[in-house]
Amino acid sequence: MAIVKKTEVEVMAQLSGEQLERHLLTLPAKKEQFDKLFDFIEDELYEIECDHTSRFAMKFLMQRGMNFPKVSAWLSQQGGYCDCKILEEIAEPWREIFGDE
């Protein structure tokens, strides 16, 4: 089996308090924006199946005027190649780190 490099979200899971706060500042969007992005994708995929593109993520980023190239590059680096993968690979561990308010 290939050696799997840890994703940034996995690294973040091992941080806490001030370290985690500081790490959040290096991300391409605010924590709240990611929270909303994941909620948005989840709502959309509740009704429609993922077509294995990031169309809902893209829609959200465009609507919010977020830094599209940076955020989408970051999402792919975490294994979020399409909307369902973003939920699976990023939103799940993310919510474990921050809790699901």
Ligand SMILES: [Zn+2]
């Ligand atoms: Zn998918």
